[in-house]
Amino acid sequence: MSAKTPKNLAVFVSGTGSNFEAMLKEHIPIKxxxxxxxxxxxxRAKEVxxxxxxxxxxxxxxxxxxxxxxxxxxxxxxxxxxxxxxMAGFMTxxxxxxxxxxxxxxxxxxxxxxxxxxxxxxxxxALEARAKETGCTIHIATADLDDGPILAQRSVPILPxxxxxxxxxxxxxxxxxxxxxxxxxxxxxxxxxxxxxx
Ligand code: GAR
Numbered sequence: 001m002s003a004k005t006p007k008n009l010a011v012f013v014s015g016t017g018s019n020f021e022a023m024l025k026e027h028i029p030i031k032x033x034x035x036x037x038x039x040x041x042x043x044r045a046k047e048v049x050x051x052x053x054x055x056x057x058x059x060x061x062x063x064x065x066x067x068x069x070x071x072x073x074x075x076x077x078x079x080x081x082x083x084x085x086x087m088a089g090f091m092t093x094x095x096x097x098x099x100x101x102x103x104x105x106x107x108x109x110x111x112x113x114x115x116x117x118x119x120x121x122x123x124x125x126a127l128e129a130r131a132k133e134t135g136c137t138i139h140i141a142t143a144d145l146d147d148g149p150i151l152a153q154r155s156v157p158i159l160p161x162x163x164x165x166x167x168x169x170x171x172x173x174x175x176x177x178x179x180x181x182x183x184x185x186x187x188x189x190x191x192x193x194x195x196x197x198x
Pocket of ligand 1: 014015016017018019020088089090091109110111119120172175
């Protein structure tokens with residue numbers, strides 16, 4: 001894929017979808033919502049009339065055929081003419097073929113100040129490390145988990161009585177502002193992927 005301004009955004013979700021909701025609120029044009037399981041976010045997409053694809057990971061074998069799952073995702077993206085993907089709480093790790101085909105055009109949000117606290121327990125890990133602050137990172141996703149060029153970050157303090165839930169919510173308040181802002185900049189051509197950094 002050559003450097004160009006993408007137009008057709010797909011959002012990948014697995015859960016509550018408060019980041020997706022924030023994108024709706026900011027009028028980010030979303031062409032497709034992809035989910036790996038039934039969830040509130042995909043129900044909400046249907047409610048507002050955005051095309052959806054539910055590709056359930058549980059249907060891809062007991063040992064999960066990641067290659068086949070990724071191939072199915074790619075087929076759906078190409079059927080809908082998608083040229084930009086925003087993962088927003090998507091909890092399935094996808095195979096290399098997606099990152100090769102959409103090299104530089106897959107974004108992710110992660111609830112830590114990467115490169116600190118990669119992985120599925122980022123909020124808990126920051127608490128347990130007794131860090132003074134953590135935050136969120138919007139980055140270009142690569143085949144390596146929670147890696148890839150960082151586009152934007154916001155920090156939040158960790159308070160003495162924080163639980164995983166209170167801290168995660170403080171992080172998500174920032175994510176919900178930052179992710180739509182980054183997407184808006186990309187879709188209007190103010191932020192050129194993959195080279196430019198906010
Ligand atoms: C967000 O905090 C996002 O950073 C995190 O899941 C949450 C989704 O919230 N993603 C990951 O942990 C990915 N490893 P939402 O469903 O309310 O948008």
